[in-house]
Amino acid sequence: MNEAGGSEDMTLAFELSALRALAKPSTVFANTRQWTTYTGVVSDEPTYVVTNYTRKRRIRQDFFSGPTGKRGTLESVKEQFESERYVFIGTDEADEALAETVGWEYLDVAEAARAADWELADEAAVDDEEPVRDDWP
Numbered sequence: 001m002n003e004a005g006g007s008e009d010m011t012l013a014f015e016l017s018a019l020r021a022l023a024k025p026s027t028v029f030a031n032t033r034q035w036t037t038y039t040g041v042v043s044d045e046p047t048y049v050v051t052n053y054t055r056k057r058r059i060r061q062d063f064f065s066g067p068t069g070k071r072g073t074l075e076s077v078k079e080q081f082e083s084e085r086y087v088f089i090g091t092d093e094a095d096e097a098l099a100e101t102v103g104w105e106y107l108d109v110a111e112a113a114r115a116a117d118w119e120l121a122d123e124a125a126v127d128d129e130e131p132v133r134d135d136w137p
Contacts, residue, residue, distance in 0.1 A: 017043075021120055063081070074098070
């Protein structure tokens with residue numbers, strides 16, 4: 001069992017804005033890797049934006065958005081990564097509708113944060129996570 005109350009055979013996708021909403025995205029991402037099979041980040045922003053964000057925070061992802069955006073990435077991941085569950089953590093109704101369209105479970109980041117005891121960025125007094133590094137490859 002995992003913190004989300006289901007099977008550990010899960011593919012988990014964070015919308016980039018959902019990661020940005022967390023006080024300690026690197027810590028959260030590392031934690032989710034312990035109870036998921038595959039974890040990644042999706043966004044409609046250009047690939048380099050996601051790559052820069054995750055690289056600076058040393059987030060190691062199994063997949064990320066390519067030129068096909070969120071929808072294409074979620075569809076592709078579901079075809080390429082075998083799991084019992086596919087869960088998409090997002091921030092708004094558009095993300096929820098997208099999850100339903102592509103056959104993923106949807107979980108709002110605030111709801112996920114409550115369930116897993118993650119701190120949201122707007123709740124954090126000070127972001128004491130490791131400093132962002134521009135020199136890391």
